[in-house]
Amino acid sequence: MSLKRICAIDLGSDTIKVTDRNEKLYVCEKNMIAIRNKKDVIALGNPAWEIFEKAPTDVYAGCPVKDGALAEGRNQELILVYVLKKFSTFFTRHPNVYIAAPSDISQVERRAYYKIFGGGLGAKKIRFVEKAVADAAGIGMPMDDPMGRMVVNLGAAHTEIAVLSEGKVILNRVLPTGGKHLDDVIASMVRRQYQLHIGSRTAQLLKESLARMGEKPQGGMKVFGIHSVTGLPKEEEISALSVSVAIIENIDQLAEALQGTLERTPPQLLEDIRQTGIYLTGGVSMIPGLSLYLQKELDIPVYNVSEPTACAVRGLVRIMNDPKLRKSLSFSLREFAENTI
Template structure:
């Protein structure tokens, strides 16, 4: 039997797009990358296939990441990417789907409108927005409706959102454009400066995932990488240690920890006491950086936990919020309003 209407939750991330289908859970997890032929303006690949093309395309083909710092940087490509993901997850539904999309807590009204319109143009009947810290908390299984303070540190690809949540709303929050991508860039800069070698984005990310750390390790780890020697222009192999990664990641990690500290300073005393008792919860792919929770714990004196599935938390929370879709009308747009506005 074909469903009359499908509701979907979308974690529209800078690095990855996750789609939650009501009744099925997460049905799509792919990089937010689009490969396009500039000569014909035709999309050649989306998602994982397009990511493999990053840094390896001829002149007429460009692999684009249309999301930057948690917001849309290329409206047309984002719209086409969403259209592809809608078709892949929903298929030929009788009615257009309703969608909830999560956005960073520091997003502007103009940036919100861009997300709403891109989703509507891509094929959603009606689109609603939910802030990432709220979605993360729901996805982590926290009951945000209670009058208790809960602190969420959501580290994505483009932004880090730190928020204190109580009674279903954000009491104090701060969003910074320092997250997974900035860590990758910091690693590439470090390798270029110290070893006089150029490496690509994917190599930097592999280093971060394999031996990256924000806290001194008891046992040194090593990884061999290949890049281009800036002096000779030829390929070169070098071995990188986890101690070097600690040094390379010092600046972005420090900014994240300082943001957590700043939000705690602005938190009302009663809620701060709740956080002291419960601890700080980390979500997002960036939460998997080894030792980051230990560093935050050292800096704040508060137990800091990485939730069980940090990468999927926002998407799961966005999907669960579908049950409350009728309460989210304050930030929504429907395809009919778009058509009437454009006509």
């Protein structure tokens, strides 16, 4: 396979990340579309995100991936065309595409993505890599080592816990909660405690700015919203403590899920994981103090990684540049699609 026209794509429910084999060109765009009157596309990617929650009633702005699953195939295709046009050399020459997607992607979704890439985008060859495997490769883990390792992707729409050995997923569990769910929890807390209605963008900002685990959080942030009683715009200062307390139940549920997965792990691999530790990727992993909190709960080392939101696309580059890894860790999306027919 020629490596001259290959691009790696991490299909996230929040963002799409694309790079070339040398990682010289890198694009990260919001996976979002804005449509007026249900037919006229007015913005894609980051510009659509700027419209989100600010648009008039005749404009829909949203993500084609709902709860971690592809729900709007045509809209997803339009966004991908927009993103790949930033890779014009690849796009006009029918690229070979490597895609990172969750391990639990359904056969229906595989067929839908094959139609998008093979039909609408004209990709020459489409290879699928499980996201947990791509994450492990991006972290720099040995991909031919039988030692057991655990990677936890704390994404926007869901959380994937994976146990790997020799570059393969041995055991995994997907939780239907992620960063967007935490945003909803924070927005609900602000509505209850501060009588203030805020949007998910503001809730996300509060999460990224104030949420922290461990020591008692200090400080706060002023935000605007609509007062529940008067219906008028109002500014309130939201404390870091209230934001952190709001998400603690979800973090504890994550710890319980990790413990449950460890209990299901084969003893030999479990002993390895106790030595090698658990690695966190994804945007939620950047909450200060999270790794240490989980480490105390599980009594196993828990590590943050460099650039946690770019692990998967970085791992794809490693896989597609290594003939041995290409053969053993990537799969034809066409074969998966044909199996559903």
